Structure formats: structure tokens, C-alpha cells
Amino acid sequence: MTSRILHAATGSNLTAQGWAQEAAIRMLHNNLDPAVAEHPENLVVYGGTGKAARNWPSFDAIVKSLTNLKDDETLLVQSGKPVGVFQTHEWAPRVLIANSNLVGDWANWPEFRRLEHLGLTMYGQMTAGSWIYIGTQGILQGTYETFAAVAQKRFNGTLQGTLTLTGGCGGMGGAQPLAVTMNGGVCLVIDVDKSRLEKRIETRYLDEIADSVDDAVERVLKAKSLGLPLSVGLVGNAAELFPLLLSMDVPIDIVTDQTSAHDPFSYIPAGIDVHSAAQMAKDDPADFTKRSQASMAKHVEAMVGFMDKGAEVFDYGNSIRDEARQGGFTRAFAFPGFVPAYIRPLFCEGKGPFRWVALSGDPKDIYRTDKAVLDLFPENEGLHRWITMAQEKVAFQGLPARICWLGYGERDKAGLAFNDL
Known part of the structure; x- marks a missing residue:
């Protein structure tokens, strides 16, 4: 495996033919800066599998192409690999990128993984493969706006005195604890990977990490009762801890989730160690997918349980409801997605990131x-x-x-x- 430590160049000296090309080079490198990316050694920026380039040879080819690209040319990048340079004009885009596009009957995970295994595609997420990821702040504003809308709809305009439960504290989910506290609330966020929680502590997106379930519950309930903003991380599997917290009758007001449920290979099933999950998925993908979906079914079943008890519950765009449905839980779509519930009115006003x-x-x-x-x-x-x-x-x-x-x-x-x- 090729392992490099990358940082974007700074200052006013050009390494390319123009500033548009230089900007693309710097942003590509910035996406893979250790302070920004989840697993830069694997070219993974965020979201478990979202990559900046298909592989290291493709990365090198992109940089070389951008360095030599003229002000009247356009580079075409197909799923993380440069495939052509065209004569265009000064006002045309310097780079055109298309990621992960599959059509019709071929738009499914088995076909995508087959092509990925052959080195013919990659998963680009939104801003990983487009080289404009800026760290967790990139999603923070939208997350902040979402929780502000929740507060406006349900809690008289503020989250003060409320407790939010969520899962996933990676590159995307890591915005949740800070977004909640910025709206005045208390957040308990669960992640199977302690290093992700520790990274959010370093970047000030998370306040504390609890030692146990009881410790976490004590901390968040104290802050909730005092009306103080606080975010607490807890190491564990959401598929196990969501049902446990439900059975404990913890007074939770808001429930959502931003684990990597969009890809069953990136969601760690209950009972599986985070460090062995990738190899298990590789060894027996069908069994791993089945176990992931079964865990997501338990996860979402608990979310519906909180909803039945009166909590505000919503899907945060990671497809966990559909995966839970495939895992056998028939009420998976009992709660709404965040866009129709909270964000669509903002979009209708033309507001956006x-x-x-x-x-x-x-x-x-x-x-x-x-x-x-x-x-x-x-x-x-x-x-x-x-x-x-x-x-x-x-x-x-x-x-x-x-x-x-x-x-x-x-x-x-x-x-x-x-x-x-």
C-alpha cells in the first residue's frame, strides 16, 4: 500500500499554468490532509468509502494533468481517474468530474463493487471526489440549520433543555454534537470507533467522552436539567445501545442517526469488532451485508420506539430506513427524512450552502x-x-x-x- 502524508501548498507561488488549475491541485491535496481526511492512506476522505481519487496512480496522473493543463483546456475526470484533456476556452470549466454513475438495472451495490474491484470506479460521496471537502465544517452549517428547524418546529425555537441521541461521529456525523450545542441543546453521540470521537474532541466538535453508558446518561441528564449545552461521546454500537437506552427510559427528546448506513460494508454489525469488520466484509460480503441489515433493523426499531414515546425522530439521509426494511423491520419508514421535514422550506426560499x-x-x-x-x-x-x-x-x-x-x-x-x- 502506498502511504503518503499530503498537505496543500499555500502562499502565492504557482505550480500550475493558472490559478484555477492551482486551486484544483491544492484542494485535491487538502482533501487528503491528515487533519481533514478519515483514512488518507487509502484515499478515503469521509463517509467510510468516499474517495478523492481512484488509486494512487490515478492521483499522480490527476496532479500531472492539472499541472500541465492550459488556461484554454478542460480536464475530464471519471470516478477518480483522468481520462481526457479537451481544447475548450478561457471561460469553460478547467475540470469536469463525474463520480459513481451507474444506470438502470446496474445501479446496485454488487455491480458497483464488481467494477470497483476491477479498478473501474470509486465512490466519490459529495465533496470527496469533487475535491472541495473542508472538514466537518462543510456539513456543520446544514446540520446546524436542520437542528434549528427542529427547534423551531417542536421546541419553541431553541434546543435548550432537550437531549438528542444520535449515532455516527465521523466526517459527516461529527457535525451533529456541535450543531446541537450551538442550538443550546445536549447531545449524546454513539460511535463504534473511539478514534473518531477523539478526533472530534481535538477539533472542538465534541465536548467529552464518557467511560460507560451509566456515566454518559448521568452527564447528559445533568446538563439537560440545568439547561446547559453539552455534547458527550460514547463508544459502542448504536444497534445495541439505542435499544438499551430505550429500555432504560432515558428521557430523550430528539433521535436521528448518521452512521455509514448507506453502505452495509461501512456499517459495523452488532457483535463485530471495528478493526476486523473490513476483512470480514471482504471474506464473506453476503453474510456481512445480512448481519449489517439485521443490526440496522434493531437500530431503527429502537428509533421508532423513541418516536412512539413522543420523541422527534428523523432520518438524516443515510438510507438506514431502507436498509432496516431489507433487514426485516416493517415499520422502518414510520419517521420522515430530514429534507421534507425541515430543510425543504429553506430550499423553497432559494437558500443553500x-x-x-x-x-x-x-x-x-x-x-x-x-x-x-x-x-x-x-x-x-x-x-x-x-x-x-x-x-x-x-x-x-x-x-x-x-x-x-x-x-x-x-x-x-x-x-x-x-x-x-
Whole structure:
């Protein structure tokens, strides 16, 4: 296995033919910075299997192609591998990327894994294979907005005095504990991999790690009773601990999940050690999938149990409901997905995520853009609250970056303002 330690170049010196190409090179490297990526040695950025390049030879070929790419050419990248350079023009995209596209009857996991095994595709997630992942902050704003919408819908506009239970604290799920505390609530997050919880402690997304179930429950209930924001991590399997917490009648107000349930190979079944799971999935994929789906059925059954007791429960877009259905739980779709429940009204207003990165490597450049955005939209209280809290609570990972949600017509105004800095 090829193992490298990668960091994005910083400063104003070019290594490519132009800044558009240089930006792509730096962001590709930034995606695989150890401070950013989950498993950079395997080119995995986040989400268990989301990769920046198909393999190391493809990575090298991408970098070489970008380095030599002219200002009137476009590089085509197919699932993490460069496949062509075309003569275009100055205002055309410098890079076009397509990841993980399968059609019709071939759009299934067995076919995808067959092609992946042959070295013909990779799973690109959203921002791993498109080279614009900025660490957990990238999902934090959307997660913050989701929990703010939950608070608005159910808890009088704040999560103060509420307890949220969730699973998964990796590159995507790691945003949940901070998003909850930024909305004033208490969060208990479960992950089978202690190193993921420890990484969120380092980046200030998680406050504490409990020693046991009883310790975790004591900590979160104390904070809940005092109305204090707190996030606590607990090492364990959600398929085992969700049912346990349900049976203990812990007063949980909100339940969701961001384990890697979208891929049964990335979800660790109950009773399996996290360090041996990958080899077990490789040795007997059919059995591993069956065990994963059975565990997800127990996991989701507990979520429905919390819902039946009055908790606000929602799917966070990781397909766990469908996997649980395949695992035999017939009420898997009893609770809604987060988009129709909370986010669709924001989308209907034209609001969505807008991110930018300081290729200079200087955090001061981000703070300058923060000020520009705040000056540009003085009436947007939610934006001001987010930027202020992000400056205080969000640690940069890799190149300094910022994300916020802006409305229809606002993103172009912000971009033009940045051009004038």
C-alpha cells in the first residue's frame, strides 16, 4: 500500500499554468490532509468509502494533468481517474468530474463493487471526489440549520433543555454534537470507533467522552436539567445501545442517526469488532451485508420506539430506513427524512450552502471574508449568529475555510464582494 502524508501548498507561488488549475491541485491535496481526511492512506476522505481519487496512480496522473493543463483546456475526470484533456476556452470549466454513475438495472451495490474491484470506479460521496471537502465544517452549517428547524418546529425555537441521541461521529456525523450545542441543546453521540470521537474532541466538535453508558446518561441528564449545552461521546454500537437506552427510559427528546448506513460494508454489525469488520466484509460480503441489515433493523426499531414515546425522530439521509426494511423491520419508514421535514422550506426560499477556501493558508483571509459577508447582509440575524459562533467554536481543518447558507441572489453578491477585497 502506498502511504503518503499530503498537505496543500499555500502562499502565492504557482505550480500550475493558472490559478484555477492551482486551486484544483491544492484542494485535491487538502482533501487528503491528515487533519481533514478519515483514512488518507487509502484515499478515503469521509463517509467510510468516499474517495478523492481512484488509486494512487490515478492521483499522480490527476496532479500531472492539472499541472500541465492550459488556461484554454478542460480536464475530464471519471470516478477518480483522468481520462481526457479537451481544447475548450478561457471561460469553460478547467475540470469536469463525474463520480459513481451507474444506470438502470446496474445501479446496485454488487455491480458497483464488481467494477470497483476491477479498478473501474470509486465512490466519490459529495465533496470527496469533487475535491472541495473542508472538514466537518462543510456539513456543520446544514446540520446546524436542520437542528434549528427542529427547534423551531417542536421546541419553541431553541434546543435548550432537550437531549438528542444520535449515532455516527465521523466526517459527516461529527457535525451533529456541535450543531446541537450551538442550538443550546445536549447531545449524546454513539460511535463504534473511539478514534473518531477523539478526533472530534481535538477539533472542538465534541465536548467529552464518557467511560460507560451509566456515566454518559448521568452527564447528559445533568446538563439537560440545568439547561446547559453539552455534547458527550460514547463508544459502542448504536444497534445495541439505542435499544438499551430505550429500555432504560432515558428521557430523550430528539433521535436521528448518521452512521455509514448507506453502505452495509461501512456499517459495523452488532457483535463485530471495528478493526476486523473490513476483512470480514471482504471474506464473506453476503453474510456481512445480512448481519449489517439485521443490526440496522434493531437500530431503527429502537428509533421508532423513541418516536412512539413522543420523541422527534428523523432520518438524516443515510438510507438506514431502507436498509432496516431489507433487514426485516416493517415499520422502518414510520419517521420522515430530514429534507421534507425541515430543510425543504429553506430550499423553497432559494437558500443553500455556499463555501469558500483561503488558498493562501492564512486564517486572516477567512476573517476578512466573514466581515465582508456580515457587512453585506446586516439584516440576516441567522447568518450573523452562525458566523459569530463559527469563529468562536469551529476549528479549521487543513486550509482555512468557511461555509454559510445564503439565499437566492445572495451568493453572487458575496462572490463579487470577495473579488473586490
